[in-house]
Amino acid sequence: MVNDRRLPVLLLSPFMIALPAGAASAQEWSSAIAQPDLSTLSIEELAQLPVQSASKREEPLSRAPTSLYVITGAEIQESSATSLPEALRLAPNLNVQRINAHDYAISARGFNGYESSNKLLVLLDGRSLYSTLHSGVFWDLRQPLLEDIQQIEVISGPGGTLYGPNAVNGVVNITTRDSRETLGGLVRGTYGTNERTLAARYGISLGESAAVRIYGNGFARDGLPDGLGPDVDDSISGYRIGFRSDAGIGRSTIMLQGEYFRNETDQRPGDNDRGGNLMVRWSRDLDGASAFQVQAYYDHFRRRFLGARDALETLDFEGQYSRSGGGGDLVAGIGVRTTRDEFTNTANIFGLTPMSRRLWILNAFVQNRFALTPELSLIAGVKVERSSLSGFELLPNLRIAWQPAPNHLVWAAVSRAVRTPSRVDRDLAGAGIIVRATDFRSEKLIAFEVGYRGQPAANVSVSVSLFYNLYDDIRTAEFIGTPLPAQLSNNLTGHTFGLEAWGNWQVLPWWRLGAGVSLLGKSFRLEPGTTDISGAAALGDDPNYQVMLRSSMTLLPNLALDVQLRAVDGLETPATRSYVEADARLGWMVTDRLELFAAGSNLVHRTHAESNDTDRAQLSERSAYIGTRLRF
Amino acid sequence: MLALAALAPPARAQLSEDAVKAAFLPRFARYVAWPEAVRPQAQAPFHLCVIGQDPFRRLLEEAAGRELIDGHRVSVRRMANAEGAAGCHLAYVQGATPAETARLLVALRRQPVLTITDSRAGTPRGMIHFAVIERRVRFYIDEAAADALGISISSRLLALAVQVRQRPA
Numbered sequence: 101m102v103n104d105r106r107l108p109v110l111l112l113s114p115f116m117i118a119l120p121a122g123a124a125s126a127q128e129w130s131s132a133i134a135q136p137d138l139s140t141l142s143i144e145e146l147a148q149l150p151v152q153s154a155s156k157r158e159e160p161l162s163r164a165p166t167s168l169y170v171i172t173g174a175e176i177q178e179s180s181a182t183s184l185p186e187a188l189r190l191a192p193n194l195n196v197q198r199i200n201a202h203d204y205a206i207s208a209r210g211f212n213g214y215e216s217s218n219k220l221l222v223l224l225d226g227r228s229l230y231s232t233l234h235s236g237v238f239w240d241l242r243q244p245l246l247e248d249i250q251q252i253e254v255i256s257g258p259g260g261t262l263y264g265p266n267a268v269n270g271v272v273n274i275t276t277r278d279s280r281e282t283l284g285g286l287v288r289g290t291y292g293t294n295e296r297t298l299a300a301r302y303g304i305s306l307g308e309s310a311a312v313r314i315y316g317n318g319f320a321r322d323g324l325p326d327g328l329g330p331d332v333d334d335s336i337s338g339y340r341i342g343f344r345s346d347a348g349i350g351r352s353t354i355m356l357q358g359e360y361f362r363n364e365t366d367q368r369p370g371d372n373d374r375g376g377n378l379m380v381r382w383s384r385d386l387d388g389a390s391a392f393q394v395q396a397y398y399d400h401f402r403r404r405f406l407g408a409r410d411a412l413e414t415l416d417f418e419g420q421y422s423r424s425g426g427g428g429d430l431v432a433g434i435g436v437r438t439t440r441d442e443f444t445n446t447a448n449i450f451g452l453t454p455m456s457r458r459l460w461i462l463n464a465f466v467q468n469r470f471a472l473t474p475e476l477s478l479i480a481g482v483k484v485e486r487s488s489l490s491g492f493e494l495l496p497n498l499r500i501a502w503q504p505a506p507n508h509l510v511w512a513a514v515s516r517a518v519r520t521p522s523r524v525d526r527d528l529a530g531a532g533i534i535v536r537a538t539d540f541r542s543e544k545l546i547a548f549e550v551g552y553r554g555q556p557a558a559n560v561s562v563s564v565s566l567f568y569n570l571y572d573d574i575r576t577a578e579f580i581g582t583p584l585p586a587q588l589s590n591n592l593t594g595h596t597f598g599l600e601a602w603g604n605w606q607v608l609p610w611w612r613l614g615a616g617v618s619l620l621g622k623s624f625r626l627e628p629g630t631t632d633i634s635g636a637a638a639l640g641d642d643p644n645y646q647v648m649l650r651s652s653m654t655l656l657p658n659l660a661l662d663v664q665l666r667a668v669d670g671l672e673t674p675a676t677r678s679y680v681e682a683d684a685r686l687g688w689m690v691t692d693r694l695e696l697f698a699a700g701s702n703l704v705h706r707t708h709a710e711s712n713d714t715d716r717a718q719l720s721e722r723s724a725y726i727g728t729r730l731r732f
Numbered sequence: 733m734l735a736l737a738a739l740a741p742p743a744r745a746q747l748s749e750d751a752v753k754a755a756f757l758p759r760f761a762r763y764v765a766w767p768e769a770v771r772p773q774a775q776a777p778f779h780l781c782v783i784g785q786d787p788f789r790r791l792l793e794e795a796a797g798r799e800l801i802d803g804h805r806v807s808v809r810r811m812a813n814a815e816g817a818a819g820c821h822l823a824y825v826q827g828a829t830p831a832e833t834a835r836l837l838v839a840l841r842r843q844p845v846l847t848i849t850d851s852r853a854g855t856p857r858g859m860i861h862f863a864v865i866e867r868r869v870r871f872y873i874d875e876a877a878a879d880a881l882g883i884s885i886s887s888r889l890l891a892l893a894v895q896v897r898q899r900p901a
Contacts, residue, residue: 138755139798
């Protein structure tokens with residue numbers, strides 16, 4: 101039963117009737133001009149267009165003044181990816197390094213590496229996935245059901261004021277589909293040379309505007325061939341069960357989701373990970389032009405590996421308000437997060453002091469888009485962030501967007517971002533060898549960006565961004581005794597610069613080509629008079645170039661062929677070779693409900709090295725699988 | 733103060749919900765078949781009526797102006813109540829209150845008009861009922877109500893619906 105709890109705003113209608121029906125104001129007129137031409141889109145495309153939204157103001161792709169690539173759910177399903185990190189290879193502005201069967205290093209604009217990729221914010225339905233232990237993401241704990249992903253927004257660069265803590269070099273924002281859009285059943289299974297997956301989902305409608313889906317997702321992955329790291333068993337298997345429910349009640353929408361997962365890794369007998377989360381979100385449209393949203397979640401995971409145990413419990417609350425009209429679009433919000441961790445290590449003498457700690461992270465932001473002229477807008481925002489391990493950090497961001505025509509956008513931005521200290525940064529200690537760095541500071545970035553995005557022809561879209569990033573206080577380690585002990589410090593300073601460009605070309609109605617390139621240069625130095633005994637480990641090791649080509653063909657109405665090529669520069673210390681690899685997938689819709697597919701990854705070489713992590717890296721190898729998807 | 737808010741123009745240059753809804757409205761005619769007796773004659777247009785409130789204004793003329801369906805244009809008419817709705821093929825129905833929307837729908841219920849409503853304006857539903865879900869403009873379809881008046885809705889449109897109230901088998 102749906103209750104109508106709307107405010108009687110329509111009582112205001114006498115004013116609206118008083119407006120002559122056909123007479124549009126000058127402002128409306130300009131709005132109509134600036135709208136893209138929707139008449140060329142199919143109804144299916146119309147149904148997929150993001151519209152001015154109630155929260156964090158999702159902008160149509162062409163208008164977002166940032167380096168943004170969107171991976172759609174359909175693209176993931178047409179790709180050979182069977183896991184989230186593999187799906188992220190679709191974004192040309194991310195560098196994905198597979199380390200071994202379960203670990204990945206993923207970064208935007210440099211600093212890649214298992215330990216050094218700590219400047220990325222990853223959100224899954226608004227839930228933050230980076231760990232406060234080291235500010236990185238444990239990708240093996242994150243195995244969402246790929247068929248339920250609505251889209252993944254990948255922002256390279258600080259991502260503005262709107263996202264939460266740690267959005268320094270990029271934001272990966274994953275959203276899953278509303279449960280009202282996933283009614284009915286789905287079963288998917290794949291069987292391959294080094295991985296088997298099985299997933300099922302069932303969605304049922306609960307009355308007129310509510311629904312719930314339940315899902316389960318399991319996988320088993322073999323270990324990879326021996327690489328630079330020790331020859332250990334890196335196989336992994338796991339499962340995840342969960343639900344998501346959405347309900348529309350008048351002008352409100354309520355979303356509730358929860359999950360439990362477990363992974364078995366067995367590098368040592370008994371090694372495993374488990375965890376779960378529960379989240380609730382309430383969004384409400386206030387009067388058509390303004391809206392608010394509040395959400396809260398609880399997340400918990402525990403990893404046990406090689407004699408170490410790492411547990412993290414997170415409680416997070418966020419609220420935001422948005423309003424448009426009157427010459428500006430305003431978004432404001434607050435976030436409060438508290439975490440409690442516990443890290444113990446029996447493998448060596450390194451540990452955290454204290455072993456367990458509660459941290460608080462607070463942030464508040466406000467951003468406004470000022471429409472200076474119909475073509476030119478200025479976006480100014482500021483975020484204030486404070487954590488138990490840092491003082492107040494002020495993170496301003498200024499963007500300008502010029503849209504001389506509906507299909508061309510030129511933008512520029514300058515922003516400040518910081519990575520607040522992680523537990524490792526502050527509390528890593530080992531008797532006599534390393535002592536806590538209680539005055540470790542936030543790593544800081546001032547980013548300058550310019551970009552163009554547009555649709556120069558109806559069947560071509562292009563995006564180009566250039567960036568120049570100034571970093572300061574990047575992590576180092578130095579001797580403070582004679583020589584021991586050592587301590588973490590903030591002595592690296594320098595800059596990175598680069599280019600990201602991609603385009604899509606709908607060559608023929610049944611054939612689309614895509615290409616992407618990212619180039620990166622880095623230059624860092626130590627503060628005068630300091631040393632870094634870690635050898636600049638915090639800078640990671642990045643390819644200087646990465647090129648991608650992609651072809652998506654609908655060979656027959658029910659037969660699709662997707663091929664993706666990538667060429668990635670080698671790494672330096674220790675050196676790995678540059679490589680060219682290809683993935684391909686052939687999908688056959690046997691009926692509307694039944695799909696069969698065959699796919700291969702890393703088809704060019706039997707093995708290649710993507711990571712030079714001497715503690716963990718194994719070789720990536722050629723693999724293939726067959727699979728089926730059944731909907732009912 | 734509230735009155736001023738209502739008079740404020742919609743956000744400029746956003747890809748607004750209203751623009752997408754306005755793009756859908758004339759497009760629906762493409763995926764719907766009316767009983768023989770009410771189909772437009774050769775050269776005559778489909779009539780898209782806005783009954784009651786009009787959230788679209790200029791947007792609707794622009795969208796309709798670009799449609800040409802088997803040689804028929806789509807012309808937009810606006811009316812305060814259901815009295816002049818006899819010639820309408822499609823009708824966007826939004827009363828000043830949900831109760832009024834419901835009354836307008838009742839007044840239309842014996843005419844072969846594809847009625848369209850919006851969840852923003854309340855719970856009363858026409859044959860197609862817009863809702864914004866996950867920031868996409870989607871809709872519910874009442875195929876049973878359409879079928880009762882001899883209106884058939886193509887499977888392509890049905891496939892896009894969030895939910896379909898199916899016609900009796």
